[in-house]
Amino acid sequence: MTTEAVQSRVVDQPVFFPPDEKTYFGFATLPAEGPASTTAVILLSGTHTGSTTMGRNRMWVKAARTLAGRGYPTIRIDYAGLGESLSGGPIYDLELPAVHAFNEAVEQMRSYGASRFVVVGTCFGSRTAIAGAVEQRDIAGLLLLAPPVRNPTKGDGGTDHLALYASTADLAKRAVSMRTIRKLLRTKKARSVARRVFTGKVQASLGRGPAGEGQGGATDAAPGFLEPIKRLVQRGVPIRIVYGESDIFWTEFQKAAEGRLGQILERAGDLMRVETVPGIIRGFTSVRIQEACNQHVLDFVEECTR
């Protein structure tokens, strides 16, 4: 369906919410003829700088308009301190998800007549999705796109990831490459990274992880991921998790699944399914991945409402 055809069937309703404080901003994209479904979709982005309503290449704009075109009211929001929302937001920490914003977004969608909710989240948004879903009744399903199971402590999942998941042989190979040696000689920062990887490797080999990790070992899932997922499984909420085959978060998920996460997965059975797509989801850096993820969103929403 063309963009124009979809647009003629939907209303992009800008909204400041909650109604009294108006802290947050969002677009509630609604079917023009009124909702065909009482199930609404909550889209929760990662904290890409600036605004979280649009996504890379407008992927959340397109997703919301497509979903509303199929009859599902959908909201995409700016967290506090981003986009059109007011300031006062916390530091975007995976262990401090934006649950207040999520709960208020749910209430906003209830005001349009929604009574059940499919929650879609990626990165920081996926942690917000699971933490928020625990607090809400009427959750029809949870779709997590490349969720981080651990809490990266430095940079972009770099040093800790290397320390925990790269083999010693891999690290040695990297260390002796001419490029790495040149870098090490050149910058203080590079020396500091190498020191952190080495220290992390030693800690990992001793079974100790960075502060704030789960109790089951360095590669175990973080409490902020594990505990709410466990409770949602106990409640019987369908959960779908999708990773790119080359996502570092996929490697971390697989490793975490050897610990307590694995027990939850086993208990959940068909309720919690994990799928992969070729490439990297994190950052949605290709149009192919954006389209594949939006197709997963649409399929999952339809599955949850059958």
Next chain:
Amino acid sequence: MTRFEPAVRIHPDTGIREEVSFFGDREPAMFFGLHLPAGEVRGAVVSCPSVHAELIKAYRKDVLLGRTLAEQGYATLRYHYRGAGNSEGSGSELTLDAMIGSVEEARAELARRTGVDRFAYHGTRLGCFAAAAAAEHDPGAPLALWSPVIETDDFMREIFRSHYIAALKGEEKPEPTARMVERVKSEGEIELLGYNFSRDFYESLEGRRLDAHQPKGSPVLLVPFGPKDMSTLVEPWTACGATVTVFENSSEEAWWLAGDATKPEEGQERIDKLIGGTASWIVEQLEA
């Protein structure tokens, strides 16, 4: 698109009214964010953003600038071009000429909402073409530009280079720039860093220079992000009668590299300096 109600927020402390809605002379409609001061509107600013990654990167800074100006009595209208950001329309409608052409609609909307006839223009990156074109047709209007794209060929070269480097780090074989240029012309669309670039958009960017727009008699503020040479703009614009000031700003921005934010932008010294400095300059020029 079926109509909607505007979103309206009035700040309890300042009385500033913020409104988010859509506007435009024709379909598809364009998204806007409007900041109105509590009392008399002393002047108005049209803010022209960039597109794609640059639109997202600068979004919050634009909002903060609008709020700061409203606190000082000035209205600001920020908007997204047709086919970009939260606006209606598909990416195929987005060209540099369409961006430039839309400023008049934004100015007219702001005039309608405020009754003001004295405007300043603010632009970011590629949006500086729209802002400069508006100032060219509004002699003497203040013009503030953040990290202006001076030559579109350099702009595209930077994106192609970033795309190539990203591809080298990824799993797919990087495609030479010449081949991609050939493809956008023959296939009608290519993808760069996860963004769609249409043939019309690409061709509208071929060989364009910001100094082709001459803001005669205007005060101009240039804010480079990092140590960028602005002389290629300062010289021709000074020669055409503009009064050009270059704002010291050591803070760089990797416009095309997405990263997850770890803390809000407000309260960061470099952002406060950028917003405060730009707002003060605009107010000073509009009051002169």
